Amino acid sequence: MKMLKLFSRAAVLGLLLAITIPVQADDLQDANKLLKQGLHAQAMEKVNAFLAAKPKDAQARFLKGLIFAEQNNADEAIAIFTGLTEDYPELPEPYNNLAVLYAGQGQYEKAKSALEMAIRTHPSYATAHENLGDIYAKMASQAYDRALQLDKSNTNTKTKLALIRELFSKNVRTGKPAVTAQADTAPAVTPVAPAAPAVVVAAPAVVAAPVVTQAAPPKPAVTVVAISVDPAADVLKATHDWAAAWSAKNSNKYLAFYTRDFNMPGLSHSAWVAQRKARIAAPKSIQVEIIDAKTKVVDDTHVSVSFKQHYRASHLNSYSIKTLEWVMADGQWLIAEERSGK
Amino acid sequence: MPSRLLALLLILFSVPVAAGDSASRDMELGLAKSLHAVRNNNLDVALTEVDSLLKVNPNFKLAQLVRGDLLLARARPISSFGNAPNAPRSQIQDLREEANARLQRAQQQQPVGVPKYLWQLSPKQRYAVVIDTDKSTLYLFENVNGEPRYVADFYISVGKKGADKVSEGDQKTPLGVYFVNAHLTKDKLTDFYGTGAYPLSYPNEWDKRLGRNGHGIWLHGTPSDTYSRPPRASNGCVVLANNDLNDLGRHLQIGLTPVIIASTIDWSDDADHADRAGLLKAIEQWRSDWASRNTEAYLAHYARDFSAGNMNLSAFAQHKRLVNSGKTWIKVKLSNLSAFPYPSQPDLVVVDFDQDYDSNNLTNRMSKRQYWKKQDGHWLIVYEGAA
Numbered sequence: 001m002k003m004l005k006l007f008s009r010a011a012v013l014g015l016l017l018a019i020t021i022p023v024q025a026d027d028l029q030d031a032n033k034l035l036k037q038g039l040h041a042q043a044m045e046k047v048n049a050f051l052a053a054k055p056k057d058a059q060a061r062f063l064k065g066l067i068f069a070e071q072n073n074a075d076e077a078i079a080i081f082t083g084l085t086e087d088y089p090e091l092p093e094p095y096n097n098l099a100v101l102y103a104g105q106g107q108y109e110k111a112k113s114a115l116e117m118a119i120r121t122h123p124s125y126a127t128a129h130e131n132l133g134d135i136y137a138k139m140a141s142q143a144y145d146r147a148l149q150l151d152k153s154n155t156n157t158k159t160k161l162a163l164i165r166e167l168f169s170k171n172v173r174t175g176k177p178a179v180t181a182q183a184d185t186a187p188a189v190t191p192v193a194p195a196a197p198a199v200v201v202a203a204p205a206v207v208a209a210p211v212v213t214q215a216a217p218p219k220p221a222v223t224v225v226a227i228s229v230d231p232a233a234d235v236l237k238a239t240h241d242w243a244a245a246w247s248a249k250n251s252n253k254y255l256a257f258y259t260r261d262f263n264m265p266g267l268s269h270s271a272w273v274a275q276r277k278a279r280i281a282a283p284k285s286i287q288v289e290i291i292d293a294k295t296k297v298v299d300d301t302h303v304s305v306s307f308k309q310h311y312r313a314s315h316l317n318s319y320s321i322k323t324l325e326w327v328m329a330d331g332q333w334l335i336a337e338e339r340s341g342k
Numbered sequence: 343m344p345s346r347l348l349a350l351l352l353i354l355f356s357v358p359v360a361a362g363d364s365a366s367r368d369m370e371l372g373l374a375k376s377l378h379a380v381r382n383n384n385l386d387v388a389l390t391e392v393d394s395l396l397k398v399n400p401n402f403k404l405a406q407l408v409r410g411d412l413l414l415a416r417a418r419p420i421s422s423f424g425n426a427p428n429a430p431r432s433q434i435q436d437l438r439e440e441a442n443a444r445l446q447r448a449q450q451q452q453p454v455g456v457p458k459y460l461w462q463l464s465p466k467q468r469y470a471v472v473i474d475t476d477k478s479t480l481y482l483f484e485n486v487n488g489e490p491r492y493v494a495d496f497y498i499s500v501g502k503k504g505a506d507k508v509s510e511g512d513q514k515t516p517l518g519v520y521f522v523n524a525h526l527t528k529d530k531l532t533d534f535y536g537t538g539a540y541p542l543s544y545p546n547e548w549d550k551r552l553g554r555n556g557h558g559i560w561l562h563g564t565p566s567d568t569y570s571r572p573p574r575a576s577n578g579c580v581v582l583a584n585n586d587l588n589d590l591g592r593h594l595q596i597g598l599t600p601v602i603i604a605s606t607i608d609w610s611d612d613a614d615h616a617d618r619a620g621l622l623k624a625i626e627q628w629r630s631d632w633a634s635r636n637t638e639a640y641l642a643h644y645a646r647d648f649s650a651g652n653m654n655l656s657a658f659a660q661h662k663r664l665v666n667s668g669k670t671w672i673k674v675k676l677s678n679l680s681a682f683p684y685p686s687q688p689d690l691v692v693v694d695f696d697q698d699y700d701s702n703n704l705t706n707r708m709s710k711r712q713y714w715k716k717q718d719g720h721w722l723i724v725y726e727g728a729a
């Protein structure tokens with residue numbers, strides 16, 4: 001594992017899913033491949049070429065930050081991720097990576113603040129929670145050192161901070177850098193509704209005090225922020241809501257369950273939307289029943305649900321096996337992929 | 343603007359008059375607040391509190407340890423005080439003891455009474471120091487028209503092996519009545535002693551008489567990387583936080599300020615007052631018997647086990663009889679008298695005064711020290727010498 005090895009020096013373990021870069025961004029895809037091969041200079045060249053055309057592009061800047069990090073150029077990497085947190089304050093990943101870099105420099109207070117920001121934007125963000133736990137342990141060890149003047153060579157409390165290697169997980173699934181696009185067209189406008197602030201509180205017992213998140217009541221905004229510690233249950237509920245909207249022939253509500261760039265093979269997003277609207281409008285009645293739903297939590301922001309779908313409409317009665325790939329985006333569970341059959 | 347004036351006046355009057363009523367007291371109260379918050383499962387409050395302490399004093403090791411525990415508790419379950427993985431147990435134990443001592447101190451009210459070791463302060467002695475080694479506390483009293491009045495108290499560390507020093511190297515702090523002998527400034531010391539040191543008069547006349555030895559018992563500060571040391575940490579010295587030592591130092595008079603070290607302070611009561619009156623009466627009787635040239639009455643004030651340096655009672659009596667036989671008149675005047683009961687020794691009092699001696703063939707002025715001891719209900723002198 002080349003990546004692991006590279007990052008072990010900075011006390012980094014546990015990386016995430018493979019990066020899939022949008023097809024149209026060839027330079028970025030190449031850059032990513034080069035980075036994975038450890039060809040940092042070449043990767044940087046590609047990223048820079050891309051950024052020359054799209055200097056604001058979040059994904060490219062993120063990748064550039066990663067390259068700097070791999071080159072052990074923490075200062076440059078920090079500058080890049082700091083810039084990303086300023087331009088995209090709603091994204092948790094840049095905060096997380098900032099935290100990892102700060103931790104690598106022993107700046108635990110800064111690392112802690114950055115992770116708290118990541119959690120504030122995405123309260124159920126597991127990586128940030130895990131990293132925060134590591135930071136606390138590291139800070140504790142630092143405090144102990146100061147209390148007891150322990151041997152400074154004590155290295156058994158290495159952090160296992162994970163540098164997030166991916167940005168915009170939903171794009172990974174759908175293949176389109178939505179945020180990038182929005183930032184390109186309207187950089188001055190915050191691209192997505194900010195998540196409601198969540199408070200992080202420590203559990204009340206000294207003996208067992210894991211960090212838990214407590215959700216603040218959602219703001220009465222357009223985007224309802226779902227904050228949960230149980231993604232499987234939330235996705236299961238979303239799946240039933242999705243079936244209910246479909247059964248009610250409420251196509252707007254139904255379509256709202258899909259990512260904004262959701263598409264099917266051979267169909268653009270708008271073509272797909274038109275097709276769905278027509279098909280939902282056509283029958284006099286629709287009834288969709290979910291049977292034997294099984295969830296599989298990929299990570300805190302990705303859950304897949306498989307079930308037997310009983311579809312009954314005025315003209316059709318069918319059973320099928322269906323899988324929905326849900327992704328947490330902007331505080332909402334959305335369908336990024338829909339497959340029929342096994 | 344009368345309201346502004348009022349505010350200003352309030353600020354002026356709220357400035358603490360007490361010397362130690364400042365940062366170090368706040369430290370202790372803050373620590374206590376944090377530890378109480380831990381007990382009430384209010385870990386966020388506890389952490390905020392130690393964080394603010396450490397902002398002021400990053401070298402407050404006990405606070406660092408508590409902070410370590412509070413942070414670690416967020417990362418994983420912890421089971422006890424001081425969870426540092428490689429910590430020597432003795433060090434954790436030391437800090438646990440400091441936590442206990444400071445918690446107790448934080449809960450304590452400031453004393454309303456007077457320790458029974460301050461029977462009389464001389465008008466020249468503006469302050470007196472009384473130390474309670476069990477409570478890890480040094481009290482500072484001010485002499486207000488002859489009455490000791492509480493000013494401040496400070497957390498202290500004493501000898502690793504506790505109190506009641508007997509011999510060189512026993513790592514104990516002596517118990518007794520001592521005086522501040524000198525002031526050593528920072529530039530004459532290594533960093534270990536902090537911002538300064540005040541050597542004490544150990545071993546005193548009584549210690550020497552009992553054959554106790556050792557030397558170099560000082561009040562001093564802490565190294566620059568250490569805010570405070572555990573309750574039992576020194577080789578016998580009394581150690582204060584540097585800012586506390588500086589506070590205290592402003593009130594110490596070299597050669598004058600008494601430093602009385604007790605294992606547990608006894609506080610003055612009615613019986614004690616009667617005892618004090620008895621002693622003062624005996625001293626006056628001794629003076630007048632001397633001035634009256636009634637040598638046998640005068641010598642009757644000296645105990646059988648009296649000694650003055652290398653002179654025992656019979657040698658002393660012989661000498662006094664000889665001297666007094668040549669006198670046609672004697673005048674003795676005592677002033678600046680102080681009397682400090684000995685903490686570790688019942689019915690023993692250290693008495694100092696300035697003595698104006700005038701006679702037909704000799705005039706002399708000296709500072710004298712006597713140890714008076716109550717034997718069978720009578721106050722007698724067991725030691726006498728120049729102070």
